[in-house]
Amino acid sequence: MYLVGFGLLVFIVWLIWTFARNVIVWAMFALDIAQFYVVKGFAMIGLGSFGRTANGYLEFMKGTFDGRVDPFEVEYAEMMTMSEMAGGIFRWVFAIFILAMAVHVLFKMKGGGFSRQFSLAGGFGPSLADFQSQHWKVFAPGAAFDPDNADEVEGPAATPMEWMKANNVRMSEEEDGLDFDAATRAFENQLGAPWQGVEKADTYVKVLCAAFYINAKRDKNARGFKEKIAVAYTTMKPEERDKLLESMFEKVNADPKFGKMMEKYASKHAYTNTALFRLLTWSRAHGGVFASAEFRWLKAVDRPLWYTLNNCGRRSYHIEGAGAVCHFNAENIVKGPLVDPHVDQAVDGLDDYLEGQGLMDLEAFFDSQQNDF
Numbered sequence: 001m002y003l004v005g006f007g008l009l010v011f012i013v014w015l016i017w018t019f020a021r022n023v024i025v026w027a028m029f030a031l032d033i034a035q036f037y038v039v040k041g042f043a044m045i046g047l048g049s050f051g052r053t054a055n056g057y058l059e060f061m062k063g064t065f066d067g068r069v070d071p072f073e074v075e076y077a078e079m080m081t082m083s084e085m086a087g088g089i090f091r092w093v094f095a096i097f098i099l100a101m102a103v104h105v106l107f108k109m110k111g112g113g114f115s116r117q118f119s120l121a122g123g124f125g126p127s128l129a130d131f132q133s134q135h136w137k138v139f140a141p142g143a144a145f146d147p148d149n150a151d152e153v154e155g156p157a158a159t160p161m162e163w164m165k166a167n168n169v170r171m172s173e174e175e176d177g178l179d180f181d182a183a184t185r186a187f188e189n190q191l192g193a194p195w196q197g198v199e200k201a202d203t204y205v206k207v208l209c210a211a212f213y214i215n216a217k218r219d220k221n222a223r224g225f226k227e228k229i230a231v232a233y234t235t236m237k238p239e240e241r242d243k244l245l246e247s248m249f250e251k252v253n254a255d256p257k258f259g260k261m262m263e264k265y266a267s268k269h270a271y272t273n274t275a276l277f278r279l280l281t282w283s284r285a286h287g288g289v290f291a292s293a294e295f296r297w298l299k300a301v302d303r304p305l306w307y308t309l310n311n312c313g314r315r316s317y318h319i320e321g322a323g324a325v326c327h328f329n330a331e332n333i334v335k336g337p338l339v340d341p342h343v344d345q346a347v348d349g350l351d352d353y354l355e356g357q358g359l360m361d362l363e364a365f366f367d368s369q370q371n372d373f
Helices: 002-019 021-044 052-066 076-108 128-135 137-144 160-166 180-191 203-216 222-235 238-253 256-268 272-287 303-310 322-334 344-356 362-371
Strands: none
Touching: 002 021, 021 052, 021 076, 052 076, 137 222, 160 180, 160 344, 160 362, 180 272, 180 303, 180 322, 180 344, 203 222, 203 238, 203 256, 203 272, 222 238, 238 256, 256 272, 272 303, 272 322, 303 322, 322 344
16 A cells, blocks of 8 residues: 555656646745856955856856756756755855844843843832733733732632621521521622612623623723723722713723613622623633633722622632522522521621531631640
C-alpha cells in the first residue's frame, strides 16, 4: 500500500515537472532575480561585488520570461545552482536587514526593551495588576484594590460563623442552639429591594441589566460596555459616573427588545437580587461567559448582590448569598414572583453545617480563636 502511494506521488511530481515546468521555473527565477537585483544595486554603490558569472545567470533567468530561453528546457540542476547562488549572495544583505531590525526593536520597543519590572502593589514601580488592567479593563477595580486598607465591604467572603456574628444571629446552649428567627431575618435581607422594573431601579442595577442583555445577544460592544462600567466605578466621581452610566443604559433601553426581555425574565421575581440572578443565568445561557470578575466593581457597591450573583452556577453557596439563591429557587419552581421570603432551606443548611462542625455556642467559638493569638 505504501509503495503504491509512493509510486503515485512520484508519478504526480513527474507530471507536474513535465507539463508545468514553466510555472515552477518562473516562480523560482522571479525570487532569484529580485535577490540578484538587490545585490547588484549594492555593488553599484561600492558595497560588495557582482561578477560576470552572476550577471550571466541573471540574464539567463530573465531570458525565460522574455522568450530567449525556453523554460521547459531548464534542467533541475541548473535551476538549483542559480537559486543557491542567489541565496548565497543575498544572505549577507538579509543578515544586515535582520541586524538593523533587531537594533530598531531594542531601542524602539514599548516598555523597557526586552524586559519590564513590576511591583506587586506599586511600591518600587508600576504594579503588575495596574499594567494588566490597561489591557483587561474590567480588572480595574482589582488593580485599585488595596488589601491593607480594605474595609468590611471589600473584605473576603465571611465564614458562616463570621456572618452570624455580623448579623447578630445568636447560638448558645441556653437558647437551645441556633436562633432561627434571627437567621431567617438575616437571610431575608439578602433579597434586596422589591423589583419594580428596570427603569425604577438604582443606576448600578440598570447598567447590570443592560450588560446582561448585550452579553446575551452577543453584541460586539459587550466587552467594551463592561469595561466602561468597571473603569467608571474605579476612577470617576459619583455624579460624573452616574451620568455616564445612565447615558449608557438609555442607549440599550432604546432597543425595543430590551424591555421585552426584562419583562419576560425579571418580572417573574419579586426582589431585585433574585431578578438579577435570573438575568445573569439567562445571559450566560445565550451569550456564553460572563465571569464574576467582569462585575467585580459591584462588591464595593452592593455586597449582598455581589455574593448573590457570584453564586450563580454554583452548587454550594456563600453564606452571604444563600438566602437570595434559596428564594430564587422557590420562585423558579412556581415560575412566578413570591413576595413572602422563602429562605427556610438556607436556615436549615446553616443549622446542618453548625451541627456538623459540632458547634453549640458562638461566643465560645470566637473566644477559643482569640486564645490562639
